Amino acid sequence: MSSSTSSEIVVEAKNLGKAFQLYAHRNDWLKQVLLGWWKAYFKPFWVLRDISLEVKKGESIGILGRNGCGKSTLLQVICGMTLPSHGELRVNGRIAPVLALGSTFDMELSGRENVLIGGAVLGLKRSEVLRKFDSIAEFAGIGEYMDQPVKHYSMGMRTRLAFSICAHVEAEILVVDEALSVGDAAFQRKCLDWIDNFRKTGTLLFVSHSMAEVRRLCTRAIWIEEGRIREQGDPNDVIRSYHRALLVEKDDVQRFSSGNAKQAAAGE
Numbered sequence: 001m002s003s004s005t006s007s008e009i010v011v012e013a014k015n016l017g018k019a020f021q022l023y024a025h026r027n028d029w030l031k032q033v034l035l036g037w038w039k040a041y042f043k044p045f046w047v048l049r050d051i052s053l054e055v056k057k058g059e060s061i062g063i064l065g066r067n068g069c070g071k072s073t074l075l076q077v078i079c080g081m082t083l084p085s086h087g088e089l090r091v092n093g094r095i096a097p098v099l100a101l102g103s104t105f106d107m108e109l110s111g112r113e114n115v116l117i118g119g120a121v122l123g124l125k126r127s128e129v130l131r132k133f134d135s136i137a138e139f140a141g142i143g144e145y146m147d148q149p150v151k152h153y154s155m156g157m158r159t160r161l162a163f164s165i166c167a168h169v170e171a172e173i174l175v176v177d178e179a180l181s182v183g184d185a186a187f188q189r190k191c192l193d194w195i196d197n198f199r200k201t202g203t204l205l206f207v208s209h210s211m212a213e214v215r216r217l218c219t220r221a222i223w224i225e226e227g228r229i230r231e232q233g234d235p236n237d238v239i240r241s242y243h244r245a246l247l248v249e250k251d252d253v254q255r256f257s258s259g260n261a262k263q264a265a266a267g268e
C-alpha cells in the first residue's frame with residue numbers, strides 16, 4: 001500500500017494510453033469526418049501505452065528516452081493539451097508548461113500582448129499580469145522586441161518569453177520540455193537557478209536529453225521506451241541503465257518510418 005496521502009499526489013495517471021490517427025491517403029481525414037460513422041479511415045498509432053505513475057508534491061521528475069519514444073506526448077497529456085485515448089488522469093494544482101505555452105503564442109501579436117494572453121491562459125487575472133509585467137519583461141530579457149510581433153522572434157527568444165511567463169504565474173507544477181536547450185548559456189543558467197529555487201516548494205516535470213541536467217535537477221527519473229515506462233527510480237540508476245541500453249541498441253531508423261507497420265507486425 002502506498003504511504004502517500006491523496007493530497008500529496010499532484011499527478012496520478014492510471015493505464016494512460018494515447019493513440020494518434022494516421023491516414024494512409026491525404027483525403028482520408030475528410031472521408032473520416034464525413035463517413036466516420038460507417039467505417040474508420042485511419043489506423044491508430046499507439047504512442048503511449050499503459051502508463052501508470054504517481055507524482056508527489058515537491059518531486060522533480062526527469063523523463064528520458066530516445067527520440068520519438070513519447071516523452072513530449074506524455075507531458076502534453078498531463079498538461080491537458082491533448083486528451084488521452086485510454087486510462088485516467090488526475091492533476092492537482094496549477095500547471096505552467098513552458099514549451100507548450102510558447103507553441104500557443106499568436107505569431108501576429110507582440111510579446112507584450114502574448115504575455116497578457118499567456119498569463120490569462122495560465123490562470124492570472126489581467127491586473128496580476130499587468131502588475132508583474134515589468135518583472136516578466138526583465139526576466140525574458142528580449143528588450144525592445146517585447147513590442148514586436150512574435151513571428152519576428154528567434155526560437156530562443158520565444159522560449160525566453162514563455163519561460164518568463166511560466167516563472168511568474170506561481171504554478172504548483174512546472175513542465176519543462178527541452179525548453180532550455182534552445183536558450184543561450186546565460187539564459188540556461190538563469191533558468192536553472194530559477195528552477196533550483198522553484199524546486200524548494202514546487203513540483204517539476206522535466207524532459208531532457210541532457211543527463212547532466214537530469215542528474216542535477218531531478219529526484220526521480222522515468223525512462224520511456226516505445227510509449228511505456230521501462231524503468232524508474234533514482235536518476236543515477238536509471239541513467240546508467242539507459243546508457244547501457246543505448247550502447248547495445250542500434251540506431252533504429254524504422255522507429256520513425258514505420259511505427260504503424262511495426263505495431264501491425266506485432267499484431268497490435
Ligand SMILES: Nc1ncnc2c1ncn2[C@@H]1O[C@H](COP(=O)(O)OP(=O)(O)OP(=O)(O)O)[C@@H](O)[C@H]1O
Nearest residue numbers: 020021047065066067068069070071072073074259
Ligand atoms: N499529432 C501527431 N500525430 C501523429 N503522430 C504524432 C503526433 N505527435 C507525435 N506523434 C508521434 O508520436 C511519437 C512520440 O512523439 P513525441 O514527440 O512524444 O516523442 P519524444 O519522446 O518527445 O521525442 P523527441 O525526443 O524527439 O522530442 C513519435 O513517433 C511522433 O511521430
